Amino acid sequence: MxxxxxxxxxxxxxxxxxxxxxxxxxxxxxxxxxxxxxxxxxxxxxxxxxxxxxxxxxxxxxxxxxxxxxxxxxxxxxxxxxxxxxxxxxxxxxxxxxxxxxxxxxxxxxxxxxxxxxxxxxxxxxxxxxxxxxxxxxxxxxxxxxxxxxxxxxxxxxxxxxxxxxxxxxxxxxxxxxxxxxxxxxxxxxxxxxxxxxxxxxxxxxxxxxxxxxxxxxxxxxxxxxxxxxxxxxxxxxxxxxxxxxxxxxxxxxxxxxxxxxxxxxxxxxxxxxxxxxxxxxxxxxxxxxxxxxxxxxxxxxxxxxxxxxxxxxxxxxxxxxxxxxxxxxxxxxxxxxxxxxxxxxxxxxxxxxxxxxxxxxxxxxxxxxxxxxxxxxxxxxxxxxRPGGPREYDELPATEVVLTGLGPVTGLGTGIAEVAEAVANGRTAVGAAPSLEGRTFAPRSLWRHMNNLSRMAIAASRLAWEDAGLKLPRAALDNVGVIFATAAGSVESTDGFDESVLANPNKPAVLSFSNVVLNATGGAVCQTLGLRGPTTTICNGNASASIALDCAVEAVRAGKADVVVVVAADEAPRPGDGTRVDPYDRNSGEAPASASVALVVESAAHAAARGATPYARVLGSAHASAGAGDERSLVERAIAALPTEGVDLVVGAATGGAADEAEAGAVLDAVPSARLTATAGLTGDAGAATGALNLALAALALRDGVAPAIAGLTSPRAGTVESYVTKPELPATPAKALVLSAAPGSVRGGTLLGAV
Missing domain, CATH: 3.40.47.10 (Thiolase/Chalcone synthase)
Structure with missing residues (x-):
């Protein structure tokens, strides 16, 4: 830098x-x-x-x-x-x-x-x-x-x-x-x-x-x-x-x-x-x-x-x-x-x-x-x-390798990386299913009982990622742990509750809901619960939010502004699931909203090594393309072209089962023809920013274990042939590199390159 x-x-x-x-x-x-x-x-x-x-x-x-x-x-x-x-x-x-x-x-x-x-x-x-x-x-x-x-x-x-x-x-x-x-x-x-x-x-x-x-x-x-x-x-x-x-x-x-x-x-x-x-x-x-x-x-x-x-x-x-x-x-x-x-x-x-x-x-x-x-x-x-022109020396910061050391998914498929990994390996899906946190608290009860669902999911995901990373830091070190929250829409529960209260009587608004309407409230709840006082921000770019948040985390680590950053993404479905089957990239697929939260622990390789942690994956690079002239496919192509894709074995796409999947599939199969393509929305449905984070988490898991989310029901692909896609969890070989895509269609498309450790 x-x-x-x-x-x-x-x-x-x-x-x-x-x-x-x-x-x-x-x-x-x-x-x-x-x-x-x-x-x-x-x-x-x-x-x-x-x-x-x-x-x-x-x-x-x-x-x-x-x-x-x-x-x-x-x-x-x-x-x-x-x-x-x-x-x-x-x-x-x-x-x-x-x-x-x-x-x-x-x-x-x-x-x-x-x-x-x-x-x-x-x-x-x-x-x-x-x-x-x-x-x-x-x-x-x-x-x-x-x-x-x-x-x-x-x-x-x-x-x-x-x-x-x-x-x-x-x-x-x-x-x-x-x-x-x-x-x-x-x-x-x-x-x-x-x-x-x-x-x-x-x-x-x-x-x-x-x-x-x-x-x-x-x-x-x-x-x-x-x-x-x-x-x-x-x-x-x-x-x-x-x-x-x-x-x-x-x-x-x-x-x-x-x-x-x-x-x-x-x-x-x-x-x-x-x-x-x-x-x-x-x-x-x-x-x-x-x-x-x-x-x-x-x-x-x-x-x-x-x-x-x-x-x-x-x-x-x-x-x-x-x-x-x-x-x-x-x-x-x-x-x-x-x-x-x-x-x-x-x-x-x-x-x-x-x-x-x-x-x-x-x-x-x-x-x-x-x-x-x-x-x-x-x-x-x-x-x-x-005042411009003041004296100051500017040096180049040393290159810093950044790794992912903890994964914390909270989805309808399971809570924690062990449960989700087992579900992926066995080909299970839970489209539209709500995560279950019944009987479990991840914060002091005095806080937990007043939290909305989005904050509960995000705190659970963050704690699970923290534990998965094996982080045991002294209290003083928590001042150097950042939190970057990613969300497409924030808390639907709190927004609806507050709006209804104002409509009923503007002099008696639901003030607890109001405090959670601001989109950074959930990130603040994560910081409060885990005692983290490092750099914090909230990114809201639709389903591309998590990849942009990871960018910000990597930059903070490389600049020495944080030792560790927890990237946590969360969104909730505006309505219950209706049983729609989601097979990304298939012409006959439907789309289904979902609720989920996924957290990633990001740190330098040196910091991870010093505490004896074993990373899931290395963050090799990222790129984002923003909409302008041209169609959706050209937007995907620009994001991919900005990354060195040689040697990529696996692509985890941003597809959610809709018509926009075709642009992504066509661009990927042309740019990285030797890689297998899959997407996580077929497992859970479209969980907004959390889907982008789940893409990153399961790509990192695939780099370690050689198991990837499968699109078992794919029969009529929008581009290419069935053989170009992951249709069974067990990959032919453990991938060396994975390209993870993210999308806010019509706005931003992104790609993150992960490498095996």
Whole structure:
């Protein structure tokens, strides 16, 4: 992994105080807040009715007519995205300027976008719209770490440049103001009945809405095309509180760890920091915790470090917050001005023991700025931005072999790798069957009895993978164990329960369900139960989520950001199984939803060897292709072509029994004709992101044991002949290499190459 300097070359933002970066910054530095009473009559049900709102005309005036019919989330995102790429001098990707495959997108979102029919779009749909409009076919990631998602997105964008997968990545966040979300926060009694007062009154938050994007680019690429760097993305850090579903750890431990990791990543000491753009929601718990973080990181210098919260102007924009605040941090660096925290009284100023830049913007020379975000589920993210051109040496990290050492499937086929391996070897299937955890608890009962089904499955899978890996780490070492959660849709149970409660009475929402509606809640529950406080994030790219999550885990291990990472994927069926038979790649197959969770333990080969572990497989490489021009088959072909497939004996595909199987089968049989093709959906049905993780787990098992999932009922293949597929579990020979495919059809196709140990 070459450590190329990574910079920001363009920014875009739309929120309650501005329709573009210029208006946004002018209002911030003038101290002109944008939190107003909500006039929508539906909100009259609530006592607290203030929010940071974006007028519709601000959005639609900046869009071509063809885009004004899109949903509000997509429209907000497109406005900010186009602003950012225009400032960067890019526009839409073209072969002559920037090839689409070198132009990526990492988008942070907290809320799923409602549809007119009453359901929800896939979480990644907004990113697909933005990428399609701007011609991006490079890495495409949807990160959903609630209120930390926007800042998390900028960090992941940097990673994609460091790995060489892209030259430019558009990173940002978006969330609109939704009635259901408002009802949930009201139910938690977290809202202020007036414009919020972070770090002063701390009597509650205001929700907001908006979008922000930053063009994150390799410095050498930016200079080669004559672009001006606005700031350097010097470092970022992630951590888990492992404390509570909605409340921050009152000690500030998680927030402190994230900031220290970000500074370490940047090669800087706390003394180098000139200004902190704080999370500052205005709730008592968050503000008190954040003050402890400042004192822990800066020590005696804490009162001299200017810190402000722009949520006092715009409210809490949830998934967009970290990106909006990153834009503010870039502009602070550029203009040598610290924006204020408004809402301070003279009495509050006199009582404050830290410098929160009260009420009035301040001229301030800055070289280094930190932007912090803390979220539901205990996700913490810190970004370090610095003035471009600062001195720093960049070295290439040594090559690190990464292995899979633990597998934890929780499926209708069985619980634990031993049960599932036996079922695979005997050719059993359990399509649509729900995993059985009856009579078993994998967490303290005080936690277990309040958990939804998705969290129970994920915790069970993670514990089983942990035990399978033989991990016995001292408590202190758990701070260096990361968790990356992958899901296509999150908890159907909690989402339906919460939505029904709001429909029945918005003043009595199901608050326990609400805390589990955010997609990172399950990952947070895994961290809390297992006591893991390393880097954590949540990936939501449909059935491709698990392979992207594994990518992130491998990058974290290779960069030395974690000793071990637990990748856990989970999804649940929206309805019970109906007995449909699934024979992937067969023309007569049906499709069936399923519930499952699968966890993988990822670590360096050296770390595994030092503790005497025997890996299942080596992770040799991965590639993902994002949709653009061309059909589904070309998308599969691009993903496979990016990997060295010579010597691949087995391909575990992403097929789920539908018409899209044909594109995958045709591409695989042409690209890797000597390999046998199979898919795991024939065993369990389509379990969303968990199917992608099961593909990886059973491919790793096949590399060790020579037994693979069979498609016993395959008689009329969509491509090739029956002989090209695995129709019996016992393989002719134990494979040396396996190619594992993943898919969010119409969005992202991926491939992961695993090798025998």
């Amino acid at each position: 070459a450590l190329r300097p990574v910079v920001i070359t363009g920014v875009g933002v739309i929120c309650a105080v501005g329709r573009d970066p210029e208006e946004f910054w002018a209002r911030l530095t003038a101290g002109a807040g944008g939190i107003t009473a909500v006039e929508d009559e539906r909100f009259a049900a609530f006592e607290a009715r203030f929010a940071g709102q974006v007028p519709d005309e601000w959005i639609d005036a900046q869009l071509p007519a063809e885009d004004t019919g899109l949903d509000r989330t997509a429209r907000l995102a497109l406005v900010a995205a186009r602003q950012a790429v225009t400032q960067a001098g890019l526009g839409a990707a073209t072969p002559a300027t920037l090839p689409g495959e070198r132009f990526g997108l990492v988008l942070g979102k907290c809320q799923a976008t409602p549809t007119a029919a009453g359901g929800y779009q896939p979480m990644h749909a907004t990113g697909d719209v933005v990428a399609g409009k701007l011609g991006m076919t490079g890495p495409r990631i949807l990160v959903s770490t609630a209120c930390a998602a926007g800042g998390n997105a900028v960090g992941l964008a940097k990673d994609k440049i460091l790995t060489g997968e892209a030259d430019v990545v558009l990173a940002g966040g978006v969330d609109p103001l939704l009635f259901g979300t408002y009802a949930g926060f009201a139910g938690l009694q977290a809202l202020s009945a007036r414009p919020c007062g972070p770090y002063s009154r701390s009597d509650g938050l205001n929700l907001g809405e908006g979008a922000a994007f930053l063009v994150v680019e390799a410095l050498d690429h930016a200079l080669a095309r004559g672009a001006e760097p606005l700031a350097e993305v010097a470092g970022y850090g992630l951590s888990a509180d492992a404390y509570h579903a909605t409340a921050p750890d009152p000690t500030g431990r998680g927030g402190t760890t994230a900031m220290r990791r970000a500074l370490s990543d940047a090669g800087l000491d706390p003394d180098a920091v000139d200004y902190v753009n704080g999370h500052g929601t205005g709730t008592p718990a968050n503000d008190a915790m954040e003050k402890k973080v400042m004192r822990a990181v800066f020590g005696e210098r804490a009162p001299q470090v200017p810190t402000s919260s722009i949520k006092s102007f715009i409210g809490h924009t949830l998934g967009a917050a970290g990106a909006v605040e990153a834009v503010a941090s870039v502009l602070a660096l550029r203009t040598a001005t610290a924006p204020p925290t408004i809402g301070f009284t003279d009495e509050a100023i006199a009582e404050s023991t830290l410098d929160f830049v009260p009420n009035t913007a301040r001229p301030l020379h800055m070289d280094v700025v930190v932007s912090n975000n803390y979220a539901f589920g205990g996700n913490n993210a810190s970004l370090v931005l610095r």
